[in-house]
Amino acid sequence: MALLEIENLSKTFGTNTVLHQFDMQIERGEFITFLGPSGCGKTTVLRMIAGFETPTRGTIKLAGRDVTHVRTRQRKVGMVFQSYALFPNMTVADNIGFGLKVLGRPQTEIKARVKEMLELIKLPHLAERYPWQMSGGQQQRVALARALSNKPQVLLLDEPLSALDAKIRVSLREDIRNLQRELGITSIFVTHDQEEALSISDRIVVMNEGRVEQIGTPSEIYNFPRTRFVASFVGTLNLLSGQVVDPASGKIVVGGQELRTSHALNSSDAGKQRMLAVRPEAIVLEAPANGRNTLAATVEEVNFLGAVVRIRTRVDQSVISLDVFNDPNRRLPERGQPVALGFSHENLLVLEEGA
Template structure:
């Protein structure tokens, strides 16, 4: 049995349904990220797991127990909020100890646990400081320690890094992942930042309008998006219209030029129009090798981005971007140059509309 089992979960606010029949099984020790734009339902699901929102339907089971209608205090979950939510009149040590005091733990146990948590977040020297005397990154570490101090079964993180600057975000997300691995705690993380989700998750749930468009490992979500929404939301992508010529053989036409897709064309009728996706890093300039697709076009734009040179090629009415590594010994191609671009059949993804 899964450690967290969510079955047909629903949430409505009046006549508006914000979560539609959501189901998922989460294993013990997994790091799961809910990824999606604002209003997609990801935070609502997190809050229903925590007990801060009441489910309109469905079931949530934690370690085999039905917690769907239990109050937050009886679920043994730890929650870290976007806005830290530290008590301003308490020191760092007092904030971390708060949940333990509420649980009426012995003073010696509280003291030992606070010291353990301060060491874990590498802030033992700040025990007597108040939140206003600390940086945002330090405050978020304290919020994390407070959530972990009570030894929760599950750690829930609601966009905990969104208020921080870019460098601190990268550092803190690595710390969170390392802590999670060290403790082996089952973790659910909500974010709208695709890089965060891709870099630290065991699995990602891409949410769209209250539904899970796709669940999978970061490798699968990025390389094999199943819907147009996932393809466009996760990473940079070329989305192109194609005509199905031979579904069984995967033969398509893009701007009148023939290509082959290894998978997905069989789901469409002959002559149908479908959407195909192509990652910029999958495309190269030059004649194709055996078994590769090729399209002819004109270089429309060249953008120097440091380590990467992004080139846009006009193929009929379509524009295809590709990424080249910066090579100081080989200048990038000139605008207006006629080129052939090539890519593997596996890299041409036929999407479900």
């Protein structure tokens, strides 16, 4: 049985439905990330799991117990907020021990747990400081320790790194992931940053306009997006429109040129226009070769980006970009030059209809 079971969860504010039929099972020890743009419903789900919002419909079960209408303090969840939400008039030690104090734990237990948490976040020397005397990264570590102090079954993190600069974000997200693995605690992380999601998650839930677009591992989400939104939101993508001419063999024509997918398509797709996708890094400049898709294109722009050179080409009505590593000995094509773009059948993605 999954540790956290969410079934048919929906949320409406007045006439505005912000979450539509969210379903998911989360296993013990998993690190799950809710990924999507602002307003997609990811924080709403998190707040309902925490008990800060009540679902309009649906159920939430934690360790087999229905907690849909149970008060927050009785759910055994810990929450880390985007704004840290530390008490400015309390020391670091008092902030970490606050939840245990509210629960009526003995003072000796609180002191021992606070000491343990300070060691865990590597800030034992800052126990008597106040939040305003610390950096943003240190404050967020204290917020994390406070959320973990009462040994929650699920740790919820609502965009905890968004207020930090880029270098600290990378360091702290690695610390959070390492800590999660060390404790084995089930965690749900909310972000709109695709790199964050891809780098630390066991599974990612991609959301858009209150609906789940796709759930999968980072590799599945990036390499095999099912919808146009997922493909466009996660990573850089080339989109093409092609007509299916032979579903059984996966044959599709783009601008008069024949491409093939690695698998058969539905017979009902014959004659239809379908949206196709291919990642820039999957494309190479090469002469036509057997066993690969090839498109004749014309170079429109060559952009030097340091370690990578991005080449923008045109095929019929579509612009296709590809990335090559910067090699001083490589001769790059020039604007207006005809080139052949090669990529494997497996790297040609056919997106779901209506996506």
